Amino acid sequence: MTVRERATGALFVGVALADVWLSTGISGIPVDHDIDYVSITAALIAAFALVGRRRWPYLSFAVTVPAMFISEAAVATLIGLYTVARFKDNRRALVVCALVVAVGYASPWPPFDFADIPGKAFLLNAVYATMTAAAPAFLGELVRTRQVLSLRLKEIDQAREHERELIEQTVLAKERAQLAREMHDVVSHQVSLIAVRAGALQVSTPDPGTKDAAQTIRKLSIDTLDELRHMVNLLRASGSLETELTPQPTLADLARLIAGSGIDARLEGSVPSGIGAHSQRTIYRTVQEALTNVRKHAPGATAVVRIEHVGADLIVTIANTRPTRPAVPLPSARHGLMGLRERAELLGGVVETGPTDDGGFRVRLSLSATEE
DSSP: OOHHHHHHHHHHHHHHHHHHHHHSSTTSOOOSSOOOHHHHHHHHHHHHHGGGTTTOHHHHHHHHHHHHHHSSOOHHHHHHHHHHHHHOOOHHHHHHHHHHHHHHHHSOSSOOOGGGSOHHHHHHHHHHHHHHHHHHHHHHHHHHHHHHHHHHHHHHHHHHHHHHHHHHHHHHHHHHHHHHHHIIIIIHHHHHHHHHHHHHHHHHOOOHHHHHHHHHHHHHHHHHHHHHHHHHHHHHHHTSSSOTTSOOOOGGGHHHHHHTSSSEEEEESOOOOSOOHHHHHHHHHHHHHHHHHHHHHSTTOEEEEEEEEETTEEEEEEEEOOOSSOOOOOOOOOHHHHHHHHHHHHTTOEEEEEEOTTSOEEEEEEEEOSOO
């Protein structure tokens, strides 16, 4: 709990105690009824019940309710109603709590026969009671909705930033791959011709000086080809979304990935051993992308990562339930799923995606279980 939250809680308790002090007659200010120590006790209990309002909103509100019916101290109950609306997303329970507050506010204290109240005054009292109960309920809903929208905006900003980085990486990968192809197809072809001609000249010429020069040219050409192949390999690696220049994840990191995914996810089945590094990275990246999509597009959903052997194939399925909260529309170019299919196809595998019968989504990766 932050300092601001503690200060707000202390302020609420202080306001409730001030209401008890002023409304029950213990302040010395004249009131229109005798001092009732039972109502004072109930009001004090209601005020101090606000200490646990953030942790137990319903319980705190329930403890404050008797004070509204048997005393004129109503602030603690109104704060309790605000707390229920602020921290609980349950409209039906909030309506019930608001009705209880409205009835408690409309009930006269000290009690007397309702028949003595004129009809017009009774109707006016009911309107005031409804407005009094509605105000903290709507205020709590407003504050909670504002916080939810703020969190959604942050998620949208993060998603857009991630999308922008993916697009930049994709464009950079295409440019580097194109540069690597040009270097391989054009430069290496011409250097190879130089090496071949230099070798032919070395064999055919009778002049020792020319023979040495041709030998030097041939040796430099071969060295240049070796350096060129190395540069092309580096460009292809750094131009892809995964690069061999940095440590790559393996299936040993899969449990940590699921635990740190930020959603309720579990792993079923044993993590296979004895498969190649490329297959391990493909499985890891598939699970990573699927869990990322669950977090972005299915708020509140749970996911299951299932690994199983079917014949000679290894099947990895990532399935999630339907979202429990409305999904925020996010921009997506679907580069992630396209990349998963390309990875699987390079290894002779298949990635299938689609909705499930219960409203969720499933990603299914099928790979050969044999060593690469």
